[in-house]
Amino acid sequence: NAGVTQTPKFQVLKTGQSMTLQCAQDMNHNSMYWYRQDPGMGLRLIYYSASEGTTDKGEVPNGYNVSRLNKREFSLRLESAAPSQTSVYFCASSLTGTGFFYEQYFGPGTRLTVT
Amino acid sequence: KQEVTQIPAALSVPEGENLVLNCSFTDSAIYNLQWFRQDPGKGLTSLLLIQSSQREQTSGRLNASLDKSSGRSTLYIAASQPGDSATYLCAVGANFGNEKLTFGTGTRLTIIP
Numbered sequence: 001n002a003g004v005t006q007t008p009k010f011q012v013l014k015t016g017q018s019m020t021l022q023c024a025q026d027m028n029h030n031s032m033y034w035y036r037q038d039p040g041m042g043l044r045l046i047y048y049s050a051s052e053g054t055t056d057k058g059e060v061p062n063g064y065n066v067s068r069l070n071k072r073e074f075s076l077r078l079e080s081a082a083p084s085q086t087s088v089y090f091c092a093s094s095l096t097g098t099g100f101f102y103e104q105y106f107g108p109g110t111r112l113t114v115t
Numbered sequence: 116k117q118e119v120t121q122i123p124a125a126l127s128v129p130e131g132e133n134l135v136l137n138c139s140f141t142d143s144a145i146y147n148l149q150w151f152r153q154d155p156g157k158g159l160t161s162l163l164l165i166q167s168s169q170r171e172q173t174s175g176r177l178n179a180s181l182d183k184s185s186g187r188s189t190l191y192i193a194a195s196q197p198g199d200s201a202t203y204l205c206a207v208g209a210n211f212g213n214e215k216l217t218f219g220t221g222t223r224l225t226i227i228p
Contacts, residue, residue, distance in 0.1 A: 004158075033216075040220060041220070042119070042204070042218040042219055042220040042221070043159075043204070043206075043216075043218040044218075045215065090158055090159070092159075101146055101147040101164065101166060101208055102164070103149060103164045104149070104159075104161065104216065105161065106151075106159040106161075107158050108157060108158045109156075109157070
């Protein structure tokens with residue numbers, strides 16, 4: 001049981017390049033999330049997916065796109081990277097219930113630098 | 116807009132002491148509050164989750180309390196150990212679902228052997 005896995009662990013991009021961050025979970029969770037973490041800002045939600053085939057914007061979605069490929073996988077794409085997207089990106093997953101909330105499980109993160 | 120504050124930003128205490136970490140939030144209409152631990156260069160690990168109908172949760176040496184009316188939560192760590200050194204983050208879940216977690220910036224805890 002690997003939990004939440006993310007690839008790559010590190011990435012350096014030049015301004016304008018594109019890339020996709022991959023995330024997979026093996027806990028049969030229906031909800032998945034993408035966050036970014038910046039010094040002094042806390043974690044901020046970029047996008048989330050409540051179930052396979054659905055996605056919704058979080059607090060900071062501009063410059064990103066997501067795909068919920070199946071129940072296990074949720075990818076984050078940067079179409080044209082900008083230095084402001086230099087950050088640590090975390091994927092998370094959780095069960096979702098009615099009237100009851102479940103803890104979120106996080107991956108190890110991807111450190112992205114855009115020059 | 117919900118804002119979550121954790122003060123102090125950093126805390127150092129000698130090993131063996133009991134300690135309290137604080138979390139405050141501006142909008143009391145929350146559905147849950149979660150405490151996480153983050154080790155340097157790593158992801159977050161969930162420690163405790165308090166549903167809005169609950170007042171506290173306990174796990175081993177950890178106890179988290181929630182007072183929605185005052186917009187506050189505390190994480191109590193008993194008999195601290197060097198392995199407790201990490202950054203502790205709290206996050207609150209908004210009215211309309213777990214997915215809208217708002218995080219504080221964390222308290223970096225150092226336990227001095």
